[in-house]
Amino acid sequence: MSQPTSFRTEFTIENFFRKLKEEGSLSAARCEKCNFKMIPPRPICSRCLSCDLEWVRVPARGKIVSFSEVHVSSENFQRLLPYVVCIASFGDDLKIPGILKEVKNVKVGSEVEIEIQPDKKPEYVFALSSADRV
Numbered sequence: 335m336s337q338p339t340s341f342r343t344e345f346t347i348e349n350f351f352r353k354l355k356e357e358g359s360l361s362a363a364r365c366e367k368c369n370f371k372m373i374p375p376r377p378i379c380s381r382c383l384s385c386d387l388e389w390v391r392v393p394a395r396g397k398i399v400s401f402s403e404v405h406v407s408s409e410n411f412q413r414l415l416p417y418v419v420c421i422a423s424f425g426d427d428l429k430i431p432g433i434l435k436e437v438k439n440v441k442v443g444s445e446v447e448i449e450i451q452p453d454k455k456p457e458y459v460f461a462l463s464s465a466d467r468v
């Protein structure tokens with residue numbers, strides 16, 4: 335019985351955060367067979383089960399797809415209250431959840447930039463692009 339030869343365990347959440355710190359950007363696992371992108375990364379494509387993956391850098395700018403203002407939170411994020419969590423799309427095929435730096439003037443379709451803050455929690459936040467900031 336043949337063993338999978340290309341199974342690589344590097345596509346883990348630990349390596350996602352290691353790359354965030356080392357490269358100062360977010361990376362997704364991209365399936366080389368079907369082009370599906372995954373954050374958090376997984377060692378097997380969740381669409382076609384291929385193990386042929388590569389790291390790709392997430393574009394620096396995205397657009398808000400949905401958001402919600404949070405007034406009640408777990409202990410970890412109480413110091414941020416109230417805050418906005420949103421899902422932002424980066425290109426056609428990647429949607430990422432995150433905390434937004436701003437609370438006011440948030441709209442669906444607003445452009446956001448990823449800000450990496452490797453020594454804080456959360457390790458990345460979204461910030462409204464200057465054109466969308468009032």
Ligand SMILES: [Zn+2]
Pocket residue numbers: 365366367368369370379380381382383384
């Ligand atoms: Zn795939």
